Amino acid sequence: MSLSSGLPVFPGTISASGRPATLGVMGGGQLGRMFVHAAQRLGYFTAVLDPDAQSPAGLVSHHHIQTGYADEQGLRQLAALCDAITTEFENVPAGALQALAASRPVAPGAAAVAIAQNRIEEKSHFTASAAESGALAGVSCAPYAAIETEAQLAAVPAGLLPGILKTARMGYDGKGQVRVKTAAELAAAWAGLKQAPCVLEKMLPLKAECSVIVARGWDGRIVSFAPQRNVHVDGILAVTQAYEGNMPAALAQRALAATHAIAKHVGYVGVLCVEFFLVDDGSADGALVVNEMAPRPHNSGHYTMDACDVSQFDLQVHAMAGLPLPQPRQHSPAVMLNLLGDVWLDADGRARTPDWQAVLALPGTHLHLYGKTEARAGRKMGHLNITGADIAAVKATARQAAAILGLPGLEDI
Numbered sequence: 024m025s026l027s028s029g030l031p032v033f034p035g036t037i038s039a040s041g042r043p044a045t046l047g048v049m050g051g052g053q054l055g056r057m058f059v060h061a062a063q064r065l066g067y068f069t070a071v072l073d074p075d076a077q078s079p080a081g082l083v084s085h086h087h088i089q090t091g092y093a094d095e096q097g098l099r100q101l102a103a104l105c106d107a108i109t110t111e112f113e114n115v116p117a118g119a120l121q122a123l124a125a126s127r128p129v130a131p132g133a134a135a136v137a138i139a140q141n142r143i144e145e146k147s148h149f150t151a152s153a154a155e156s157g158a159l160a161g162v163s164c165a166p167y168a169a170i171e172t173e174a175q176l177a178a179v180p181a182g183l184l185p186g187i188l189k190t191a192r193m194g195y196d197g198k199g200q201v202r203v204k205t206a207a208e209l210a211a212a213w214a215g216l217k218q219a220p221c222v223l224e225k226m227l228p229l230k231a232e233c234s235v236i237v238a239r240g241w242d243g244r245i246v247s248f249a250p251q252r253n254v255h256v257d258g259i260l261a262v263t264q265a266y267e268g269n270m271p272a273a274l275a276q277r278a279l280a281a282t283h284a285i286a287k288h289v290g291y292v293g294v295l296c297v298e299f300f301l302v303d304d305g306s307a308d309g310a311l312v313v314n315e316m317a318p319r320p321h322n323s324g325h326y327t328m329d330a331c332d333v334s335q336f337d338l339q340v341h342a343m344a345g346l347p348l349p350q351p352r353q354h355s356p357a358v359m360l361n362l363l364g365d366v367w368l369d370a371d372g373r374a375r376t377p378d379w380q381a382v383l384a385l386p387g388t389h390l391h392l393y394g395k396t397e398a399r400a401g402r403k404m405g406h407l408n409i410t411g412a413d414i415a416a417v418k419a420t421a422r423q424a425a426a427i428l429g430l431p432g433l434e435d436i
């Protein structure tokens with residue numbers, strides 16, 4: 024079917040069969056939950072496909088198809104219920120998205136999701152986007168080598184060490200990554216990863232990290248949020264700073280242009296996040312390096328829920344349904360603090376309740392919890408958005424909240 028047939032899907036429409044306009048999502052994690060909330064606010068019914076009976080999105084959706092992502096019957100059920108379908112999880116099999124696309128608009132499409140699923144393809148795509156558009160001029164990938172065979176392992180240039188070995192597939196939040204200093208450590212790390220296809224990336228001296236979130240419609244129109252600056256702790260996002268001056272203006276412009284080029288190159292439809300490193304190359308600002316992309320809303324865009332007139336989840340709904348894409352406007356500076364399971368555990372690993380009373384007494388705090396009933400160290404349980412009249416006030420509140428909750432990553436704020 025053509026890309027846009029069946030679109031737009033207007034909310035609140037009752038079809039001839041009596042079925043209300045329904046949007047579907049593959050995956051039932053917190054991103055799916057926030058998508059469901061945004062879709063429902065507009066008046067859509069929602070359907071979630073996720074195997075977990077307690078999935079955060081499944082718990083709040085009109086329909087929850089509780090089955091695996093490749094289950095053909097489940098996919099048929101999802102297609103029958105929905106007018107358009109998106110994904111919140113990049114490791115959904117591309118074949119499942121392809122099958123859904125035979126009868127329903129699916130955004131983002133299987134091809135774009137497949138690229139994001141594989142670091143080797145992702146890097147080739149970044150390079151190809153750069154060749155096609157001048158917009159990536161001066162923005163490169165980290166030096167890397169693909170390691171899929173013993174011969175490739177043996178041929179790794181010494182200049183890539185020390186480096187980070189990353190599995191080509193299924194990595195997230197620093198999982199599937201090993202830091203290596205020598206060829207011997209590299210060989211041992213690859214064996215430890217069961218010789219799965221990997222990339223070895225040179226370890227770069229990071230000054231900072233940032234990300235750019237854009238939404239692209241079926242008609243090719245792109246709208247974007249300003250680049251946000253991110254602090255990771257142990258490979259997991261801890262803090263996002265979203266305000267004027269969070270990074271040098273020239274680099275912010277370049278990151279934005281590069282993200283537009285990347286989205287355009289693959290004919291992307293939906294919300295896309297591209298992560299960048301700001302590398303210390305001796306210059307005052309540093310150099311931009313493109314790291315990876317996520318074919319969905321992103322943890323670093325959660326501040327948009329409270330600091331912008333249109334959130335990244337609103338844009339996901341608009342893009343997939345073929346509604347007009349409004350250019351979002353940020354009305355408040357913001358800091359987002361990620362709340363991992365550690366916040367619910369004391370030093371001995373015993374369960375505790377965080378001091379919400381004190382946190383919520385702080386001005387401009389917006390608590391978002393994902394409905395997960397089991398806290399584990401490193402598990403994303405929620406986030407706290409902090410907004411305020413000016414940057415200094417937001418930073419001060421963020422520091423106070425972090426002190427109450429024992430959160431890391433605020434040292435440079």
Ligand code: ADP
Nearest residue numbers: 165187194195196197198224225226227255258
């Ligand atoms: P994930 O899919 O887990 O997010 P990333 O490639 O984004 O994987 O790596 C997670 C974090 O590890 C990054 O945000 C960054 O802090 C650090 N990191 C990754 N690659 C490099 C690198 N080549 N040099 C320095 N730090 C890196």
Ligand code: MG
Nearest residue numbers: 196298314315
């Ligand atoms: Mg990352």
